[in-house]
Amino acid sequence: MLRLDLTDLDFERSFAELVDARREADADVARDVRAILAAVRDEGDAALAAFTRRFDRHDPEETGWRIEQADCVAALEGLAPDLRAALELAHDRIVAYHSKQRPADSDQVDDAGVRLGARWRAVQAAGVYVPGGRAAYPSSVLMNAVPAKVAGVERLVMVTPTPDGEVNPLVLAAAALAGVDEVWRIGGAQAIAALAYGTERIKPVDVVTGPGNAWVAEAKRQLYGVVGIDMVAGPSEIVVVADGANDPEWIAADLLSQAEHDPTSQSILFTDDALFADAVAEAVDRQIATLATKAVARDSWDANGAIIVVERLDQAMPLVDRLAPEHLELAVDDPEPLFDRVRNAGSVFLGRHTPEAVGDYVAGPNHVLPTGRRARFASGLSVLDYMKRTSFLGLDAAALGRIGPAAVTLAEAEGLPAHARSVAIRLS
Amino acid sequence: MLRLDLTDLDFERSFAELVDARREADADVARDVRAILAAVRDEGDAALAAFTRRFDRHDPEETGWRIEQADCVAALEGLAPDLRAALELAHDRIVAYHSKQRPADSDQVDDAGVRLGARWRAVQAAGVYVPGGRAAYPSSVLMNAVPAKVAGVERLVMVTPTPDGEVNPLVLAAAALAGVDEVWRIGGAQAIAALAYGTERIKPVDVVTGPGNAWVAEAKRQLYGVVGIDMVAGPSEIVVVADGANDPEWIAADLLSQAEHDPTSQSILFTDDALFADAVAEAVDRQIATLATKAVARDSWDANGAIIVVERLDQAMPLVDRLAPEHLELAVDDPEPLFDRVRNAGSVFLGRHTPEAVGDYVAGPNHVLPTGRRARFASGLSVLDYMKRTSFLGLDAAALGRIGPAAVTLAEAEGLPAHARSVAIRLS
Numbered sequence: 001m002l003r004l005d006l007t008d009l010d011f012e013r014s015f016a017e018l019v020d021a022r023r024e025a026d027a028d029v030a031r032d033v034r035a036i037l038a039a040v041r042d043e044g045d046a047a048l049a050a051f052t053r054r055f056d057r058h059d060p061e062e063t064g065w066r067i068e069q070a071d072c073v074a075a076l077e078g079l080a081p082d083l084r085a086a087l088e089l090a091h092d093r094i095v096a097y098h099s100k101q102r103p104a105d106s107d108q109v110d111d112a113g114v115r116l117g118a119r120w121r122a123v124q125a126a127g128v129y130v131p132g133g134r135a136a137y138p139s140s141v142l143m144n145a146v147p148a149k150v151a152g153v154e155r156l157v158m159v160t161p162t163p164d165g166e167v168n169p170l171v172l173a174a175a176a177l178a179g180v181d182e183v184w185r186i187g188g189a190q191a192i193a194a195l196a197y198g199t200e201r202i203k204p205v206d207v208v209t210g211p212g213n214a215w216v217a218e219a220k221r222q223l224y225g226v227v228g229i230d231m232v233a234g235p236s237e238i239v240v241v242a243d244g245a246n247d248p249e250w251i252a253a254d255l256l257s258q259a260e261h262d263p264t265s266q267s268i269l270f271t272d273d274a275l276f277a278d279a280v281a282e283a284v285d286r287q288i289a290t291l292a293t294k295a296v297a298r299d300s301w302d303a304n305g306a307i308i309v310v311e312r313l314d315q316a317m318p319l320v321d322r323l324a325p326e327h328l329e330l331a332v333d334d335p336e337p338l339f340d341r342v343r344n345a346g347s348v349f350l351g352r353h354t355p356e357a358v359g360d361y362v363a364g365p366n367h368v369l370p371t372g373r374r375a376r377f378a379s380g381l382s383v384l385d386y387m388k389r390t391s392f393l394g395l396d397a398a399a400l401g402r403i404g405p406a407a408v409t410l411a412e413a414e415g416l417p418a419h420a421r422s423v424a425i426r427l428s
Numbered sequence: 429m430l431r432l433d434l435t436d437l438d439f440e441r442s443f444a445e446l447v448d449a450r451r452e453a454d455a456d457v458a459r460d461v462r463a464i465l466a467a468v469r470d471e472g473d474a475a476l477a478a479f480t481r482r483f484d485r486h487d488p489e490e491t492g493w494r495i496e497q498a499d500c501v502a503a504l505e506g507l508a509p510d511l512r513a514a515l516e517l518a519h520d521r522i523v524a525y526h527s528k529q530r531p532a533d534s535d536q537v538d539d540a541g542v543r544l545g546a547r548w549r550a551v552q553a554a555g556v557y558v559p560g561g562r563a564a565y566p567s568s569v570l571m572n573a574v575p576a577k578v579a580g581v582e583r584l585v586m587v588t589p590t591p592d593g594e595v596n597p598l599v600l601a602a603a604a605l606a607g608v609d610e611v612w613r614i615g616g617a618q619a620i621a622a623l624a625y626g627t628e629r630i631k632p633v634d635v636v637t638g639p640g641n642a643w644v645a646e647a648k649r650q651l652y653g654v655v656g657i658d659m660v661a662g663p664s665e666i667v668v669v670a671d672g673a674n675d676p677e678w679i680a681a682d683l684l685s686q687a688e689h690d691p692t693s694q695s696i697l698f699t700d701d702a703l704f705a706d707a708v709a710e711a712v713d714r715q716i717a718t719l720a721t722k723a724v725a726r727d728s729w730d731a732n733g734a735i736i737v738v739e740r741l742d743q744a745m746p747l748v749d750r751l752a753p754e755h756l757e758l759a760v761d762d763p764e765p766l767f768d769r770v771r772n773a774g775s776v777f778l779g780r781h782t783p784e785a786v787g788d789y790v791a792g793p794n795h796v797l798p799t800g801r802r803a804r805f806a807s808g809l810s811v812l813d814y815m816k817r818t819s820f821l822g823l824d825a826a827a828l829g830r831i832g833p834a835a836v837t838l839a840e841a842e843g844l845p846a847h848a849r850s851v852a853i854r855l856s
Contacts, residue, residue, distance in 0.1 A: 206805040374656075392777070423786055
């Protein structure tokens with residue numbers, strides 16, 4: 001864990017290093033992924049089966065390519081009642097929040113008599129990647145699938161690897177709840193290729209979202225443009241801005257809730273109280289020891305954790321903007337003045353009773369958020385990621401008479417005579 | 429030019445080939461671009477100067493790195509009055525259309541007492557690439573710069589190569605009109621690298637947009653994630669759906685307005701009138717001969733043009749959706765029923781007096797649109813490309829008491845004990 005004080009002589013240098021530190025794997029997977037994508041594009045299901053035998057150690061021709069809707073419903077019905085209720089509460093609140101994101105169409109006639117508008121439509125088909133193994137989270141299924149369904153996607157396809165043939169009932173239950181239309185037991189870069197290009201069995205989709213390992217992320221990156229994708233995600237991050245009136249145990253728990261995700265995760269505390277900083281550091285060490293995830297949390301905190309002491313909390317805000325964190329907690333009595341000064345953050349958690357984890361599951365906003373300083377320009381996953389906008393315009397002879405001559409002038413100035421003629425020929 | 433009839437026995441095979449045909453250059457520029465990006469990242473302005481000497485044949489240390497605001501204003505003031513008026517009309521109409529795209533923030537408290545919202549902010553800085561030479565269009569400057577300024581971008585940077593040191597006064601005039609804050613005379617992949625990484629002279633930006641050649645497009649693709657980018661654009665396309673009541677000369681002019689862009693451009697006519705199809709084909713041949721751009725238009729029409737005859741125009745609409753064209757004209761008396769059936773198109777031009785070219789310049793909607801079937805999932809450039817959304821939530825103890833227990837249940841089911849604790853510790 002790095003400890004900095006704004007009054008340190010070399011603060012700027014140390015902080016700049018923290019901002020610029022790359023925690024993302026630089027594994028040279030690009031070539032492997034290129035080969036996998038080409039094989040699936042050219043050989044379809046045969047390549048998919050071969051990669052699945054090799055990486056997931058089962059043969060889809062025997063275990064089955066698809067997981068049937070009935071199996072997903074059975075998984076949902078097999079959940080313990082409190083777990084099912086929790087999943088349903090999460091689902092309903094995510095639906096409610098995302099329903100408000102549906103964009104409005106426009107259609108107006110302006111003073112020149114020109115009809116102008118924009119119309120939003122859902123993509124026809126979308127694919128959601130769900131990792132197998134440790135990171136197979138039902139909450140991720142909901143966070144990716146619900147916005148697609150709220151957008152109006154007709155065909156929602158889930159792909160998920162089933163290592164050694166083992167399925168994850170929680171993931172299937174979430175798929176049933178979210179209304180996923182097809183579930184395929186494939187994973188890795190080959191599953192992304194199947195969604196983008198289509199195979200004999202699997203029809204292609206228009207948009208692919210969902211978290212995955214370095215191969216999955218690289219496959220999405222390489223197929224960007226063949227399909228739409230969500231932002232490539234890096235390790236999770238939290239920045240907590242907290243005054244000394246907080247319970248250090250609460251803040252320590254919040255920092256650890258990111259640290260336990262992965263050794264590359266990052267948790268940073270800004271505080272204006274050096275004694276509180278000490279207390280949080282002690283609480284973190286104490287709490288880590290009790291966690292089932294202690295090895296991961298320890299590695300993350302030691303390598304990437306930071307506590308930064310400032311004199312006044314408003315001094316933290318320009319620094320937070322430079323970090324552009326995925327998650328930002330403002331743990332003070334009145335968070336509004338600090339929140340006003342935030343430009344770059346994926347999601348903000350206001351006040352002392354809003355731990356970030358409540359947003360991971362049940363609050364409603366999406367937990368798929370920009371990482372690695374990308375909150376400078378990117379947004380969390382939303383209904384818009386599964387829709388696209390068509391602009392339109394309509395002129396009659398009179399309207400074209402008003403604005404057409406200017407188009408002719410500009411087309412001629414740009415050296416595009418056929419552009420000019422297509423307007424001019426209608427003006428006479 | 430390919431001529432198809434829906435009643436042809438092998439129509440489906442021929443049409444599928446048309447849909448799948450790749451017109452985008454497959455030049456292996458990825459390695460060159462990787463080297464250029466690394467050089468600019470590591471060596472900054474020195475690399476930038478070296479590439480500029482090599483590719484643009486001038487030395488920015490002598491010709492000057494920047495084009496000053498005063499030079500842009502002088503270019504605007506030096507325009508012929510009709511050209512200046514046309515450019516100002518275009519600017520004002522583009523501003524008006526894009527101003528309506530500014531998204532609304534939300535901030536509400538729901539039944540559980542949870543405060544939920546979303547807040548949009550402009551990115552701090554954006555860069556616009558403007559090609560040099562033949563494709564240096566002032567209309568492109570407006571279409572990229574205006575949405576950024578409407579979004580509220582504080583620092584808008586233009587980069588444009590000046591081959592042999594020559595500047596394009598039309599481009600400078602458009603920059604002045606649009607309120608561009610900095611203009612740098614650099615281009616190619618090296619200019620994209622400078623915008624993304626920053627150099628000694630040029631501060632980095634958050635989003636890079638604008639058209640360019642294969643090197644520029646590949647540079648944007650490789651830097652996607654380091655900065656935000658707009659969709660990588662391919663060759664321009666138009667699909668015209670027209671009945672026999674149109675003047676074939678008008679429709680021929682529309683088809684040629686795309687064909688003249690580039691030999692890889694594509695123009696496709698759907699009609700329900702075979703004799704009209706013949707008349708358009710003849711008019712195209714006749715008009716081409718008169719164009720200053722005839723060599724390009726001829727190559728494009730011969731290689732990529734198509735006329736497809738259907739029995740009824742509504743039969744064209746599922747085929748149009750498969751093509752997902754950048755531009756779609758519906759040249760009929762009542763375009764509404766056909767427009768209702770369009771899912772995939774970048775922009776739609778309604779009726780007989782709405783040539784696509786009027787949208788290129790002065791109508792108001794953006795002319796930066798998805799190409800290469802990407803209208804299945806992508807939208808034209810908009811104010812949203814220069815903004816990002818921060819979600820937020822705020823709970824008090826009572827609200828956390830209502831939804832927190834479900835978060836604890838889900839976190840435990842996912843094997844994330846620190847997540848569970850960060851909520852549970854606040855519930856007691």
